[in-house]
Amino acid sequence: DGGITQSPKYLFRKEGQNVTLSCEQNLNHDAMYWYRQDPGQGLRLIYYSQIVNDFQKGDIAEGYSVSREKKESFPLTVTSAQKNPTAFYLCASSRNRVTSSYEQYFGPGTRLTVT
Amino acid sequence: AQTVTQSQPEMSVQEAETVTLSCTYDTSESDYYLFWYKQPPSRQMILVIRQEAYKQQNATENRFSVNFQKAAKSFSLKISDSQLGDAAMYFCAYRSAGNDMRFGAGTRLTVKP
DSSP, rough: OOEEEEOEEEEEETTTTEEEEEEEEEESSSEEEEEEEOOSSEEEEEEEEEEETTTEOHHHTTTTOHHHHHHHHOOOEEOOTOOOOOOOOOOOEESOOTTOOOEEEEOOOOOEEEE | OOOOOOOSSEEEEEETEEEEEOOOEEOOOOSSSEEEEEEEOOOOOOEEEETTTOOOOOOOOOOEEEEEEETTTEEEHHHHOGGGGOOOOEEEEEEEESSSSOOOOOOOEEEEO
């Protein structure tokens, strides 16, 4: 089945530690995205990538980093510089970023708790 | 910058009844797409319906339909014959060519048996 997988579903870390969230897709989509979801707020864009080896900052990139070495994979690292990292993180993909008609498909999300 | 507003943080509906969720957006673009996503308790985001701005006809998907008023920049979602499985967070989203998707804050829908 084609889709997006995120692992793990729940992640716990101590403050000051970096943590990497996994996102893999087998939809052959060019564009991939990372969103953060907090209670009472919509999804906010952290980073996006339109092609391999290229990525751009979204609205709230500070304290996060990404890589796109393969088309299928777009891991997100939450660094110790992120002041409030506890949140629900969603990965998404779409055929490309330019064509607005292409909806985004989402993974199941990762709930990160930092204490 | 484009913004999307969902003015109803919570809504409730009786099973088998009809409910309408509101969404307004702000844009200067003429070509764009609008989407409604559903997020059930599993938190998986699921596309419910989408509307092309250049189409006057309102999109319909089974029990889900939209009322798209381009001049008023309004995009409401109507759910007919509500079912218990419709209970979820619903997000309105906007996207124009070459730009990022913008999401509203969401409306939590409760379905009462």
